[in-house]
Every structure is written in structure tokens, then in C-alpha cells.
Amino acid sequence: MATNGKKIKPQVQKKLQSVEDLGPGKTAAEKKMITAHQEKDSSAIIRSQEESACFQEVDPDSGSLPTAEGARRKMNPLFETTQAVLQSEELDLIRQEADVRQLSLHCFAFDEADDRGWLPLHEAAVQLNQAVLAATLQASQPRAREWKTLKGADVLSQASDGVSVLFEAATVENTESLALLLEYGADANVPKYSGHLPIHRATYKGYCQLVKQLIPVTDYSAIKESGISPVHSAAAAGQQECLKLLLQSKFDVNFMLSHRLRRSYNDNRKSALYFAVSNNDVCSARLLLEAGALPNQDPINCLQLALRLANYELISLLLRHGANVNYYCRVNTTHFPSALQYALNDEVILRMLFSYGYDINRCFDCPHENKIHPLFSSEGWTSTVIKDNMFCEVITLNWLKHLTGKVVRVMMDYVAHVHFCSKLKSVLEQQNEWLEITYIMQNPRSLKHLCRLMIRQCMGRMRLRCPVFMTFLSLPRQLKEYILFKEYDLYDGPKN
Incomplete structure (x- = not known):
């Protein structure tokens, strides 16, 4: 096997070949993603081999390493170790994806939940490896009640506390994984038992890119039914960038907490401005007031x-x-x-x-x-x-x-x-x-x-x-x- 006309080691070729031979039935998007992943890994491995070869070249006249490379190795004695660790991590990602696809032969295992009510899909959603999520999505089998999901993944499944897969994906800043879940039909309007939506979680964490993805797929009716606006989440966490984004997207700056949620606070607070002021957050308070927040609405x-x-x-x-x-x-x-x-x-x-x-x-x-x-x-x-x-x-x-x-x-x-x-x-x-x-x-x-x-x-x-x-x-x-x-x-x- 050759990449860009350059040979790579047999053991690396074997690892890449194992990915190519993974089970059939991939979608066009998944094949494109895996191909890009392979090319990225191959290029990284080739670069690592070239750098290693440079370290081993000997000057024919002096019988020593080249001056520049010698100085580089002397200044950074952990250079070779770092390169080896990076190469090992890349191979681990390939091996992890291959393991998931091998387990996909036992498709019923992907419908078994743990003590928290989590399916393997929940766990894959909070990982930073998009390839693992893609493999888990393909391996997960649809249940009878998931007939709306066209691509076979149980993206609407919820844990014992009502947390959806998309909600868990909003806890980590991985735009590719979130986009993949939305492509598979994940619903951004499915709340957890407390009423919070994925956009609330992403806003509270300060993940602006995820918030941008979730704004167009989140219905105002779902936010109203939840009893809390993402503006509250941004103000409570002091996430000014997310707050700016929400205000630019015309979210209601005077949306008030529902009576159910107000009772959970001793002061019965209800406005997003109150959260900002109670946090002593002048920047967030200024953004809210300049957007038209009313300062006299709370008890x-x-x-x-x-x-x-x-x-x-x-x-x-x-x-x-x-x-x-x-x-x-x-x-x-x-x-x-x-x-x-x-x-x-x-x-x-x-x-x-x-x-x-x-x-x-x-x-x-x-x-x-x-x-x-x-x-x-x-x-x-x-x-x-x-x-x-x-x-x-x-x-x-x-x-x-x-x-x-x-x-x-x-x-x-x-x-x-x-x-x-x-x-x-x-x-x-x-x-x-x-x-x-x-x-x-x-x-x-x-x-x-x-x-x-x-x-x-x-x-x-x-x-x-x-x-x-x-x-x-x-x-x-x-x-x-x-x-x-x-x-x-x-x-x-x-x-x-």
C-alpha cells in the first residue's frame, strides 16, 4: 500500500487495511469521513517516518548527525518520545474505531443500558472521536418507537433521567459529532426531566459553535414549555459570547422563568438580568440592559x-x-x-x-x-x-x-x-x-x-x-x- 507515492511500514499498512475492510453498508457521508480520517492518519504517519529518517541520516564526511537536526535534538531531548506518543495516539483512535465496528456484529448489545440508563450511543456522544460516534450510530438498531429515524440509529433514546443523546453531545465541544447526530435525525427539542434542552446545556458550558448549530433547530415553543430561556443559562454562567450570540439571534431578553422553576430559588427570581446582577457580572448585565432588559421585574x-x-x-x-x-x-x-x-x-x-x-x-x-x-x-x-x-x-x-x-x-x-x-x-x-x-x-x-x-x-x-x-x-x-x-x-x- 502506498500513499502519495511513498511507502509506509507493513504494520501501519495492516492497521489501515483493517479500517478499510470494516463491515459493509456505510453511507456516503461515513465513507467520505473514514477516507478523510485514513488520509489524515497516513499523512501523519508518513511525516513521522520522514522525520525519523532524518534523525538517522549520518553525514558522510563527519560521520555525525546534521548540525540543524543535532541542535534540535539537543535542545529538545523529548522530541522523539513526543513523536512516538502522537503516532501511538493516532493508532489508538484507529484501533478504537475498529473495535466498535467489530462489536457491531453483535447489534443487540447496542440496545443494552447501564445503571444510569445510558446506551452505548450516549457514551459515544460525549467522546471527542467522531469516527467512534459514526460507527456506533451505524451499529445501533432502531426500536419500534423510533420509526421516524431514517438511518437506523436510536438517536432519540433517553437515559433514566430523561437525558437524550443530543443533550449529552452538547456537554462536549465537538461540532462534528453534533452535526452527525442532527443528520441522523436527533431532535433538539427533547427535554430532560428538569425541562432543559440541549441548547441550555451548550449555552451554560459556553460552547458558541454548538449554540450556533442548535439555534435554528430549536423551536421557541419547546423553550417556552421548558420554562427557561437560553438567555438565563448564559447569564447564570457568565458566558458573554454566548449571550451576545443569543441576543443577536433575537431571543427574548425579558423571558421570565416559569412558576415551577421560580419556586426552586429562595428569592423567586425570574429574569435573566437578576442572574447577571446576583453574579456581580457587569458585562452580562450591560449586554442585557442595552438589549432592552427591564430592571424592575423581580420580587x-x-x-x-x-x-x-x-x-x-x-x-x-x-x-x-x-x-x-x-x-x-x-x-x-x-x-x-x-x-x-x-x-x-x-x-x-x-x-x-x-x-x-x-x-x-x-x-x-x-x-x-x-x-x-x-x-x-x-x-x-x-x-x-x-x-x-x-x-x-x-x-x-x-x-x-x-x-x-x-x-x-x-x-x-x-x-x-x-x-x-x-x-x-x-x-x-x-x-x-x-x-x-x-x-x-x-x-x-x-x-x-x-x-x-x-x-x-x-x-x-x-x-x-x-x-x-x-x-x-x-x-x-x-x-x-x-x-x-x-x-x-x-x-x-x-x-x-
Whole structure:
């Protein structure tokens, strides 16, 4: 046997001949694949023989190896060993394929499952050897219920946990094997018992090429029935490239988890954006928000997660895309919006919240005013038992009252005139900021500042939550920045 006019060793010829003599009945695609595989192996073996011959040539004058090859061997003493290992691996692949085809004579063995419910076809699907998968596909016999499969392979078979062969193939990045299964009629819309489809697995693993193959063969109805979008899978795993691909393919960025799947999470999350924010993944969150993701759809607000993480960039990103700064947590139902609780000790976040329309007036809305406040017992108080407590009751707690002066002083930059109740005033008088606060309160505010507050009131909180609205106003840039309190903005990170 010769390849490209060059002879190869008898033992290699025997190995290749054993592949050529494999059982009849191959499809045209399989013959083409095997021929290409043989030519690749033959070329590799010939190259290996030529390199080995070069190592053995002796210079007739000096009786030593050529200078270049000698230096090469000296610099890399494992060169010959590496070449031998590569040649051995190629022969192993040929031998493995030959073994599978020899076992194909016992076709009923390919219908026997192991303890997991896996057939040999499941095992072949997760291998990186496409030739083994092709041989297993040809050897597998169709069952009565697989009459749709035209080429004889049981590609629709499922393991005991409902995992299909195509689903297992999506766990390894092998585009050729996936394409071969699809050619044999594998259905990309067969879910496992949890409802996940092969596209969910490939997306979670970050295999973009597999996702490209699965997108056109996956039905939206199957995704809807599964209760979870591949966008969720990409956001949960932080796979930005797959996320870009899905968004470019017009997958719904606001697809919500089904009620069945929401119950599996303690926070009842439902949006893909929530997964990205909970992972502190700014890149994925930006992709989702720029594609139109709504930031206020989950039971626990996405902004609340970002505030817990104290991630300035993520907080700014959510606020610029309309996150509700005046949300109320379902657990901590305070009289004032809940976001303030996570920013009391951080002036950067405080000013972010106030610039985007936080309702500061609610903090000074106390029904007791100058009257004596009822005793507020903090014994046993935790963050989960607040019901409708006023700002003055919370900020004057023993472990928070040292922050009272700083917080109230920052608030003064965003309001016109407010009234302090007796309880809040008694604590403020003990703070270093009290003299400055008193000066601000006793003097009239500037007309410019009052006009800014009136303009913001006319705009409304909904428009303030979406700063892009300012681009439609025919106002000078400096005036727009003044309306948005840009002079008080302490955040100097990315804003695009």
C-alpha cells in the first residue's frame, strides 16, 4: 500500500487495511469521513517516518548527525518520545474505531443500558472521536418507537433521567459529532426531566459553535414549555459570547422563568438580568440592559442586589437604565424607600440614589413632629422585623445614630426646606454637622436651586429614572447636568 507515492511500514499498512475492510453498508457521508480520517492518519504517519529518517541520516564526511537536526535534538531531548506518543495516539483512535465496528456484529448489545440508563450511543456522544460516534450510530438498531429515524440509529433514546443523546453531545465541544447526530435525525427539542434542552446545556458550558448549530433547530415553543430561556443559562454562567450570540439571534431578553422553576430559588427570581446582577457580572448585565432588559421585574429588585454588593459600576448601570430607586423591600417595609438602608455609610451611593430621584421627603415625614415619640424598643430588633418604622426611628438607633449628621447633611443638597421632628433633632444636635445643617436651614435656598427642584418635579420620577429622556429636551448641556445634580456626583467610573 502506498500513499502519495511513498511507502509506509507493513504494520501501519495492516492497521489501515483493517479500517478499510470494516463491515459493509456505510453511507456516503461515513465513507467520505473514514477516507478523510485514513488520509489524515497516513499523512501523519508518513511525516513521522520522514522525520525519523532524518534523525538517522549520518553525514558522510563527519560521520555525525546534521548540525540543524543535532541542535534540535539537543535542545529538545523529548522530541522523539513526543513523536512516538502522537503516532501511538493516532493508532489508538484507529484501533478504537475498529473495535466498535467489530462489536457491531453483535447489534443487540447496542440496545443494552447501564445503571444510569445510558446506551452505548450516549457514551459515544460525549467522546471527542467522531469516527467512534459514526460507527456506533451505524451499529445501533432502531426500536419500534423510533420509526421516524431514517438511518437506523436510536438517536432519540433517553437515559433514566430523561437525558437524550443530543443533550449529552452538547456537554462536549465537538461540532462534528453534533452535526452527525442532527443528520441522523436527533431532535433538539427533547427535554430532560428538569425541562432543559440541549441548547441550555451548550449555552451554560459556553460552547458558541454548538449554540450556533442548535439555534435554528430549536423551536421557541419547546423553550417556552421548558420554562427557561437560553438567555438565563448564559447569564447564570457568565458566558458573554454566548449571550451576545443569543441576543443577536433575537431571543427574548425579558423571558421570565416559569412558576415551577421560580419556586426552586429562595428569592423567586425570574429574569435573566437578576442572574447577571446576583453574579456581580457587569458585562452580562450591560449586554442585557442595552438589549432592552427591564430592571424592575423581580420580587427582589435588581438594584437591591447591586446595593448589597456595593458595586458602583453596577449600581450606576442599573440606575441609568431605569431601575426604581424608590422600591420597597417586601421584607423591610419601612416608611421610607428601602434603598437608603444599604447606603447610609457610603456617600457615593447616597448621592447616586438622590440624583436619580430618591424620595427624600419621605424620610422627614414623621406623624409625631414635635411631640414626644413613643418608646421604640430595639431589643431583639433585626432587619427582618421592621414594619412601618419612620426614618427618625431607624437612624437614631444606637448603632446608626453616629451616621445621622452625615446622612442628613447630604440630604440638604437635594431638598428645599424640611422640618425635623423632635427625636431626629435631638440626635442631630449632638453631631459635628449640626452647625452647617442649621446654617442651611436658617437661610433661604438659592433661586437657581429651587428652579431645579421644580423642573425635576415637573419631569416626574419616571423620567428621572430614565435619563435618556434628557436628550430630548432642547436645553444646553450645562443646564441638563445641573438638573441632574452632576456637580454632586462622586462616582468617576465607567458611565457608558
